Each structure stands twice: as structure tokens, then as C-alpha cells.
Amino acid sequence: MVLRIGGLASGMDIDTLVEQLMTAERVPLDKINQKKTYTEWQRDDYREMNSLLLDLDNTIFNGVAKQASYIKKTVSISNSDALSVKNVNSTIDFSGSIKINELASAATMQSFTDSKIRDSSKKLSDIGFSGSQTITISAITKDGVIQENSYKLPISEDDTLDSIITRINKDSGVTAFFDNKTQRISFTAKNTGGIEGAPEIILSDDGDSPNKFFNNILGINSNNDLAAKPREDGTVFGTAGTNADITYNGLNITRSSNTFTVNGVEFTAKKVTTEAVTFSSTPDVDGILDTITQFVNKYNELVEKIRAKTTETKYRDYQPLTDAQKEDMSEDEIEKWDKLAKSGTLKNDSILNNVLTKMRSNFSSPVSGTSTYSQLSQIGISTTANYLDGGKLTIDEDKLRAAISADPNAVYELFQKDGSTSSEQGIARRLRDTLKTAMTDITAKAGKTTSVNNTFTLGKVLNNYASQITRFEDKLKLIENRYWARFTAMETAINKANSQSTYLTNMFSS
Template sequence: MRISGLATGMDTESIIRDMMTAHRLPLDKITQRKQYLEWQLDDYRSINRDLKSMSDNLFDTVMRQGTYLAKQVNISNENAVNIRSLSATSEFAGTLSIEKLATAATLHSAEGITLEGEHTVNSTLQELGIVGSEITIQAPGAETVTLTFDPAKDTLTTVLSRINKEANVTAFYDSFTGKIAMTSKNSGTGEIGVSGDLGTALKLTNGTKTEGQNAQFTFNGLETERTSNTFQINGFEITLKEVSEAPITFSSSPDTDKVLESVVKFVDDYNKLIEELNAKIKEPRYRDFQPLSDEQKAEMKEKEIELWEEKAMSGTLRNDSTIQSLLQRMRTALNGAVGTTDPKLRLSDIGITPSKNYLDNGKLVIDEDKLRQVISENPNKVYEVLGKSGENEEDRGLVGRLRTAIDDTRKVITARAGNAGAVNDTFTLGRTLKQMDSQIERFQTRMQQVEDRYWKQFTRMEMAIQRANAQSAQLMSAFGGMM
């Protein structure tokens, strides 16, 4: 029971609140420290996400040899043939004549299936009068497949569906003619063969057949064939599109623009990361702007809170040793040389150098003319400098060394700040925050006990004064009665 100023007229609630404010100062400091660590945790994780994105992009682009093998192919008749590089390591040129295109074998049932009355393609085979349960299909370039059905349960739709799925042919029912048509999924010489009692019932065993044929062409004077119109030669994919007995000329060359685009993107991403990391370790720390409590926020305007917290959140990673070490390792990695024999290859050999402006903190600058020339003359040289793999450090490309530095740092940050969803016990800052939660909980319990004690003390004082007032009133009444 709490009695607030009934006898004394004092604002007991305000008095106790002011007294508790002084007691809560240590708790406020712990809460502020916890909030600051949570901001620091968020910043660490944000940096770690950016580092992971950078690491993944490096692996998927400039560390892949295929990035530097991009080629453009000039063709004299693009209507007849398409040629593109898949994994070619050398140039490709010559002539091509196309005598025949590859075609797929076809088969049409000899007679149509009549759907009378209420019967449809979803009626059972038994309802349609189709007697048979087994069909065997042999298609060019594929294994023979035998399928078994239940005429009392299976329909024309389910039969065709299984054939399409399992038999290396594409089959459909033509509602106009009532016939079933099949086309081999593989082109090339051969025909479709059908047997079995269900094949006979569907009029396919004696149906009309068209044999498939191979593509026939002359490549640089060599007369040859392929079962498909699309095939590969020396890492180039060739797609024949129409007959052209007149020789078609073709030649390949490095796709300079595409390779250049990949290298420029790498440099841009690197410079952006350098700028972000340096901004974090140089961000000012405003110690006079501590995290706001809920009571303080209640007394401020929204814009005031925003401006205050902008300064309070600043500097969480100022002079962070892990990030400083990463920046140094990144610069060292890209300033190195590749190879064990002279002359060793460096970034400058492909037109990339560190900025001479010390304010750029080691950003890279590209001489696009020189880089373009190197790509045009020898794209593999760019690969050797940047992405080359190797067991020894000297043999590895500079980007591989850069990625190692990034991945090592990510492990350190993860051990300190964890990942999203990680349990607090599994990383350093999480354990500290957990200890703070326990400390705050104990402090709040003590504060509640102190506040309860104050209320009890004030309540007893109120009750004592109330009794004194009652006794005084009784005395006044007694003395009044004697007069």
C-alpha cells in the first residue's frame, strides 16, 4: 500500500522519482555502453557483408580464367551459322559450307483414334476400346524404353505424358486428325521404332515414318557430319541455321571491351571498399554524445533525436586494428609481383598503378589505353597478373592474395561480432552483451528494492504523521470540551 502525501501534502512520487534518478546513473551508463556495443556490432557485420560480397565477386570474375577468354567472332553470313566462344584458349578462323541440317526422326500413327460421345483424351484406354498395356519405343541416339500401363486406369493423356517424360520422344494427340505424332528428342540419322500391344492398338507400329538425318558440312576443307546442328570445336560453340554451300568465312579475336569491363569493375569495387574502410577507421568519436535513454528521447523532437544519434553512433570502428591490418595487407598484396623468374609481372605491366595522391589511401588508377592494348595483344597476361592460381605465393595472381587477406579478416570479425542469427555465446561481443544483460537485470532488481524501501519509509512517515494529527485533533477536542 502506497500513501502519497495525504498527511504531509508532499509530492512523494516526484521526490522518490528524483531520488531514484541519482541511483540509476550507474545503470544508465551500463545501458549506454550496451547500446554503443550493439552499434559497433552492427558496423562490424556490415563491413563483413561487404567483404564477403567483394570476395565472392573476385572469385566469380577476375579470378576465373574464362573471364579473360571472352572472344568476339566475325561471321560473313550470320543467317546461316552462329559461332560463340565457350572456353576457347586460342583464336579460331576459317571457312564453313553447310550441305544439310540435322533433322529429327518423326512417326505418325497409321489411323486416327475416334473420340465418340462423351469420351475424351481423359477417358481410360478401356473406355476408348484401346486394348493393350505395353509399348516399347526406340528413338535415335537413345536407349530402348518399355512402358507398362493399366488400361482400366490410364488415359490417353497419362500415356502420352509418360512417353514424353521417359521415352526420349515428344508425342501429342492431334484432335483434328485423331492421330498420335512423335518426334525424336535427338536429331541425327535413324528412325523411331514402336512395338508392343499398346503400340499396335495406338496404330503406331505401322505408322508413317520420316528418318532423321545428320548435319553435313565442310569445315576448313574437311567434309564431316554431326548428329546435332549445335556442336563444339576447340572451345567454340557452332550452331548451323541454314544450308549454305557457298563458303562462310569466320574469325575470332579477344573481346577487349568485355575483358576491360571486368577489370575496371574490379578496380572500382576495390577503390570503393578502400574508401569505405578508411572512412570507418577515421570516423570521429563524439564522447559528449552518449546514447539516449527512453526518458531523454521523450523530451526531444524527432529531428533532435536523429541529429544526436548521428553523432552518438559515429566512431564505433575508429582506429580499429583489424581493419587497419586488412588495409595494409590489401596494399601489400596488390603491390607484389607474380612469378619466380625475371621479369616478374606487376599491376603496372597491365596499366594499373596506385594513386599518387596520398589522400586516396592506396586506391588504384587505370591507364585504359595501356590495359586495352595488353588485352588485345595477350589477354592471358592480364589473367596471370590478377587471377592466376598456384600452389606457391609467388605463382599466385595478385587478386588471389587479396582475397586471402579479405577472407582471413572476415574470420577475425566473425569471431568478434558473429553473423546474423548467431547465438551470443559464440562470439566475443555477444558474450559481453550477454554479461551486460545480466548486470542490467541485477541492477534493475536492486533499484526496485530501493524504490520499494523508499515507498515504505514515506508510507510509514505518512501514517505516523496521520496518527499524530489524529491525536492532536483528539486533544483539541478534549480541551475544547472542558472550556
């Protein structure tokens, strides 16, 4: 620690002198900090470009690269109150007729006598239920068969019926309801359909009489078939599940659910009909067109932003501001300066220029081995005439609509055809490969927000600048201490000389 003596003896402002000297000494450090700041800007701009590339890749993946985008159908139905039709994965147009003879229904069963429970919110121990047991529930599945792995639920005297019903409704294949007014319970299968010669709901427990949960406590049969058998007075306490009875294009079929799929088309029967309901489909031209338009717009947006960044003017006279410079400027002045200083961070960048060139090639090169279309121009998509646009795409909507209407599968093939070489691959596949290569290159250079500096090129540069800054700051401390040591020595010498002068003056005056 250097002893610092101000200018008491010399009358000089030593603090200001040292500060001015250190300002000059800090110039090389300021330059390193400016380089570090500029590199951080460059890194961030690279990452922004990578985000734009990823946005386009996601748009392609979720749009023009998905077959589902091209099998969208507009369906006409003669009686939409009785039947709904939705395309699931049919790649061709479809038509036909369906007559709904019977709807599928779910099996049910109810208590045949009042249960011992008067209040479903009270513990089972309040009605004399003691100990614990495990109840088992089996129900029909969506496939129309009884489930193999039955639902098992341990219960005890500390449970309430409400808590038991909550768990049954959440995890089993039935829905339970208890009416406190009538003290009776009902069970309904969650899935519709009937099983020939077997029940659709089976209830059991491992309790002993008179403590058996279902039969003794709730007063309900062990399955819905038993519950559905008429008693002596003709009453029934359950129903069997039924299958949907359908006549499809003249062929009689049954299904366990009112919603079923035939040849990739999903049908939902809503009510019984006396006449056949006709249906037919055509390509959803508007929907497919919208998907392709979204892709073109996203691509054009990317091209515009990359072009703007790679042709941006670089203002070499505007370097990143130092903290000292910012102190003498207003916020508005700083903002304007920074805008110019940040300009041109990616000017003529080889990675970005290369991805633009490759994407243009992806579009212009024919796709070999296709059935109908081999180039985008054949379906109404081409590059703009203005070369300054950098290869933006434009759409002839009438031509594209005609291509979609004629054969949406051929349009899909043009975008997503598989192949072992680039020339055999569809436009979307080529583009995604190009984008992934560019994103990999940018990540290697600028990393991701989660990356550590030593894993990418610019990060290593930043680490180097940080090390230089640390070393230079240590050097500046030594320089500042040296200045203070010299000025302190000067002050000490002057003070000593002044003391001697005063002594001599006093001697001669006496």
C-alpha cells in the first residue's frame, strides 16, 4: 500500500494529475473493452439469426413437410345432425353412404336396494364398516373387450364414500354417482359397446358378509348383466351395453363406439336414421394454400433479415462507448451512437451468405423421380424478378390453387419426397438440411444462450479479452501506485526543503 500525500507542500492538485495520467494509461484497456463489447454484439446478432433459421425450420416441419397439411378435406354431408365425418389420414378423396340403425350405448347398473350409507361425506366406520378390504372393478375397453388389468382400490373404515367415488371416477373404467336423497349408487361404463355373452361392468371385493362393500354396504349386484335381469315385479337395475349398428355403403357393420374409423376417415354417429346419409370430400384448397403461404412468408422474412444484416453499413468511426464517454452524453445520444456502432456486425458474413445461396439452389434445382411436379414454378411459386430481393419467393395463387385442387399429394411429393441424394429429395427436405448445417455452423461460432464461452469460437475470443482486461487492470494498479510513489516522494522532498528554509530564516532573523 503506497502512502499517498496530496499537494500540500507543492500546492499542486496531485489527485487530478494522477487521474489525468491514468486516463492516458487506460486508453489500451478501453480499446480491449470496446473489442469485447463489439464481439458480444456480434455473438448476439449471430444468435438472433440462428433463431430466425430455427423459426423457418419449425414452420417447414409443422407445415409443408407434414403429409397432414395436404390431406385436409372439405367434407359435404347430407345430414350433419345424424353424422359427422373427419379425415384422419386418408390421402385420397372419399365418398359413400351410412345408415345408422342403432347407436352404441354404455352399460349401467344401480343399487337394487337402499344402501347402508345415509351421508356419503361420513366415514364408513359410522355405519359399522370395520377393517379394510380391496374392491375390484373391471369394465369394457375402447376395443370392446373387458379390461385385462382390473382396477383395484384398497379402502378402509376411515374412508368416506365421496373419497372412494372420486378415486373410482379418476382411475377406473366406470363413472360412479351416489344420491344422498335415495341412498342409492349407480355405475356407468366410460366406454360404450356390448360384449356378447358377458357383462361390461364387473364389481367385486374381498370383504366378508355382512361387510361386503358392494353387495352388503351399497346394495348393488356384482355385474351389469345380473342387474339388468328383471326381478319378480319386473324391475331392472341395470342395462347391457350396445354396439353401434351401421350400414356402410350397403355393408352391415357393428362398432363398440359411435365414433369409428374406416379407411383413414373418422365417422361419428349421432342419431338413428331411416335413410342413408351421404358424404363426399374434396381437397381443402384454402387450408393447404394457407400452409404453403405461411411457409413462403416465413422464408421471405428470413431472406429479408439476412440480407439486411449482411449488407448493413459498418461505421468504423463509431466504436462502442466507454463508461467515461457515456457520462458526458444524454440517453438519446447514447442510443443513436450505439445504433451506428452496432451496425455491420455481420456484414458480408460467409455463413449467412452461404445459406442464402444454398437455399436458392434448393428451390431452383428440379426434384428428380417425382410423379407430377419437379419444380416449384410448376405449381405457381417462383423467385421475384428483382435481384435486390435476394431470392424472395412469390406466389401465383390461381396456379397454386389449381395444382392443389388437381392433386394435393403431388404437391406434397414435391416438398417432401424422400431420396438418397439431394436431387431426389423434396424442397422441404433440402431446405431443412441446409438450415441445420447453417445453424450448426453458427452455434459453433456463437454458441447458444446456455453455452459456456470455451465451447464456441467467439466465446473463446471473449475469454481472451477478459483475461487481457484482468491483466491490464492489475498493470494499471501498479502504474498508479508508481505515480503516487513519485509524487509522494516529491511532496516529501519539498516539505523537507520548506522546513529547512524556515529553520534558516528563523536563525538569520534572530
